[in-house]
Amino acid sequence: MKKTIGVKVSLALIPVLLVSFMIMQYVIINEFRGASLQQTQNNLNMLGQSVFQTLRSAMSFGDATIVESAIDEAAKIKGIESIVVHKSQEVINAFGLNAVVSDDPVIETQFKNPHNLNLELAGTTGRILRLVVPLIAEGECLACHPTSAQGDVLGVMDMRYSFATIDEDLAQRSIKFILIFSAFLLFITTLLLFALKRIVGNPVEALLGRAKDLASGDGDLTARVTIKSDDEIGEVGHNVNVFIEKIQQTVISSQQIAHNVGSTSGTLNTSASTLLESAKNQSSQVKESYALTQKVEKELDRSEKLAIKTAEDNMASFEVLDDMTNSLNEVVGHISSSSSSEQEMA
Template sequence: MFEIITKKISNKIIVALFALMFISSTTIVYITTSKVTKDSIANAKENLGMLNASMFQTLRNTMNTGDPALIAKAEEEARQIKGVKNLTVAKSQALLELYPSNTQFTTDKEILKTFETKQPAIIQTDDKNGHALRMIKPMIATNECLMCHANQNEGDVIGVMDLTFSLDEVDVSIGRLVTDISIISLILGLITIGLIFIIVRKATNPIDDLKDGFSNLLNSNDSNINLNIKSNDEIGDVAKLFNAYMDKVRDGLKQDEKVIEEVSNIIEKTSNGFFVYNVNSKAANPHVEDLKNKLNIMISTIKETLDKINETLRHYSESKYDFIMNDSIHGNLGSLVSGIKLVGNNTSEILAMIMNAGNALNQNSKTLTEASKNLSLSSNEQSASLVETAAAIEQITATIHNNTTSTVEMSKLAQNLIDSAKNGQVLANQTALSMDEINKEVSSINETIEVIDQIAFQTNILSLNAAVEAATAGEAGKGFAVVAAEVRNLANRSAEAARQIKDIVENATNKAKEGKKISDNMIHGYTELSGNIATTLETIDDVSNSSKEQEKGIVQIGNAITLLDKAIHKNTEIAKQISTITSNISSMSSSLITVASRASFLEDSLDKVCDIDLVYDTALIKVDLLNTKDGIYGKLGSYDNFRIEKNQNLKNWLTNVSASNKEIDSEFIEELNKLDESFHKTLQELVEINSNKDKNTFLNKKAEEVENKLAQIFENLNNLKKYHCKENQK
């Protein structure tokens, strides 16, 4: 049902008018009824007020007479008035005390309230007892009343008149009026709706034609379609305006088509690397115009960035690596710029290492040249010494060879000497035996000599005896005396010869004993000689063996000297080669220094490249952080809100550096850890801003913060290297 109503404008107009008529009629009836009711009640209140005032005055006048019968009659007549539902005069407590009666003091709250406030009250009620209007009015004592009400003062409430007037008849009259108005409104509304339906149908028929025209326009996508509606009303004007608008759209589309064609052409040129063109045509569509302007701004911005990159690369190509590209660029181009800056920084560090290495190489080449000269001189001196040594070795070799030959001959002679010593020892033994036999024979000779000596002694005694006897015999005994004398001489001579022989024998014995001792000594000497000769022979053998070993050693020494001579000659040649190489190295180092000096680079790089591993590690960390940032940027196009995976390489590297023996201040470690945390936090905030599709200004600001955090990390890594080199130089 709702779809049928909302499908067509005529239906919506009819339903809207019907609803409007219904609401207006209902509103009119309601307002009229309310107004009539309000006016009726107001009139009733006004009439009742007048009636109440009249009745009050009548009752008051009657009460002033002081006649109870008249007062009761006046009250009863008032109750008989049409519309009066109830009339009660509530007496005050003072009046009841002054004029006692069967009437009780009222308990009605509203009346009691009027006694207290001395203010009249009008109360409208509509309940099961009917619709009524209750008017409560106090009777205030005046000076006249005090004559009859002596126990009250002027201004006190003598009593309260409670008048209730029924509004049921008024309600019935109003109900009849509402019914009449509703019926008349319904009849007029139906007549109006019929007329409206006819008029709306007739008026909205061109809308169907307008709809068909729009439908054809949508289905055919032909911008040349016009609405052919013959109507002089607003719909006809709308059709004319639409046709005029379509003419303007067609003109705008042609104009936009030119812009789009130019944009397509420039985008193609831009994709081919030409960022010098702008879209100059003006678009009719403001969105296309805005897109064109933003495209021109993008091309201009990219061109400016590329010009700065080209300028930087041209400086790098001119070996000016100290050129610093200062530009606030972020996003993917920011990564490109950071990469180029990193190339310049790393190249500066490489050139600084080349410069340092060239200087060190130049200094070392000078030292090496001096060393090669000393080596060449030393080699020449060693060669001359080796020649002399070789000659001496040859002499020593000849001497040792002669010694070896002599030791062999000495060994033979010693062997012969041993044989001779043994023969001498045998002969000495035989001599000793002979000496022993001589001693024995000498002893026999001594014994014989003693016998001869005894015989000579006895012969001498006999000769003496014979002389004595010859003397005794006298002349006869003279011849015998002569014989006795000769015998005595012979005995003396024999004794003398025996003494001489004895002396000779004793001497011979002594000599024999000495010979025996000598022969014993000779035997002992020959024994010792044999032992010494054996020892000497062994020594000679040892000397011979040693001489042979020495000869072999000397030969080896000779060979070694020959090899050493060759080595010295080779060293001489090597020294010449080293001299040549050092000359080349010196030339190369000079070339390196010249190359490095001709290329301008960041001078502070010289102070932070002492540790190649540290330079290499920090370069890898920087590239790794750039890769992390580019990886996050690569996911921003999906507008997803994802948790970035934190890169732990910097943190792990800092942990390893802290555990190593490198001279690194802990403040650098702490600061880099904080910057690393802040860098990843800022990246996460960038992802969240991107996923929320916030304004580009917020996204650009956060991307700029990311670049600043990354630049701070790079700067602190450079300062860390500089501090490490400074500490190592202490």
């Protein structure tokens, strides 16, 4: 099956659009994910600070039961997987608690160099945000912790928040983005194909129609390609029209030359007929001249023979005359002799 220019352009354009939209979607989703995660972390930090302030308020009562109750209530907040308060060795010793200091390197570092810390971890249920906040003794804390000094780390709050709900929401939003981008890609592709049809397809079809019309042998050389554009296709259409006009002028000139050749051929035919008739007449005259020549030749032969005979007759006449002359001379001699004799006798 022959592929048209529109199909070829579409086959080349659709993958480019698809890749472009995929890259755009990837960038937008990642940016959205990053912004969502940043906003979530900010919210979780606020939540952690809120839980921390709740614990500090509960600790201000100096009742461990109230503190444990506050921790349990905070752990019930949606998304929070666990809240653990790691106590310092000094607090364990001061209150005689049955506990040991955590050997977690992150917690140990907080007792030495306290600072708020956010860690993103991979858990069994998905990604987890770990908030580590040191509980630093302030002035009002010294009433319950007389053995501690202001600025000492009394404990470390270790709260873990699951991103499962957020990831699920992001996945659903990603699907929505994919559907929106797919619909937009389909719309853009349809719009581009329609534009290509009007901008490229229709002019090319017009050029193709004129080319087929010219190639059929019965093409109308008075028709022109109508392309109302100033781009390369419009220039091609203009050049095709110029070419058709040149062919039309050539055909008109050829027709005029053919007409002139026809007229000349008629004149030549007439001249040829005249020459043929003249040739026939000359041939007849030549034949007549030849016959006359033959007749003259025969007459000349006959005259020659007559002349020869006449000459021979003349010679014979001359001889006869000569003989007659001689005879006459002899007669005259005899007459003279006789006369002389008669005179003497007289």
